[in-house]
């Protein structure tokens with residue numbers, strides 16, 4: 001494998017580094033931009049969901065009489081499940097492979113917890 005050189009000052013680049021040690025040129029500008037852009041999108045979706053969840057929960061509690069009974073409770077269960085799913089989006093936004101795997105495990109456990117918490121409610125609803 002031929003050693004990589006800085007496109008600006010021609011200094012040899014050892015190992016994986018983002019910036020040239022001699023002149024500070026960004027060695028992987030395009031790659032860096034695309035990754036952070038996709039992460040931003042995931043985070044925006046997550047923030048958008050949090051707001052959406054709050055508005056819907058508020059609307060159900062405010063305008064649906066006996067909101068804790070069926071069928072409004074199914075709306076809450078659905079919101080919780082979608083909320084659990086958005087955590088997978090955040091996990092997907094992590095660049096580091098090991099951390100990403102760990103984040104997916106956390107998201108998975110959280111999803112199981114949501115399903116477990118709602119299963120009694122689902123059973124008694126019928």
Ligand SMILES: [Zn+2]
Pocket residue numbers: 006007008009010011020021022023024025
């Ligand atoms: Zn350089």
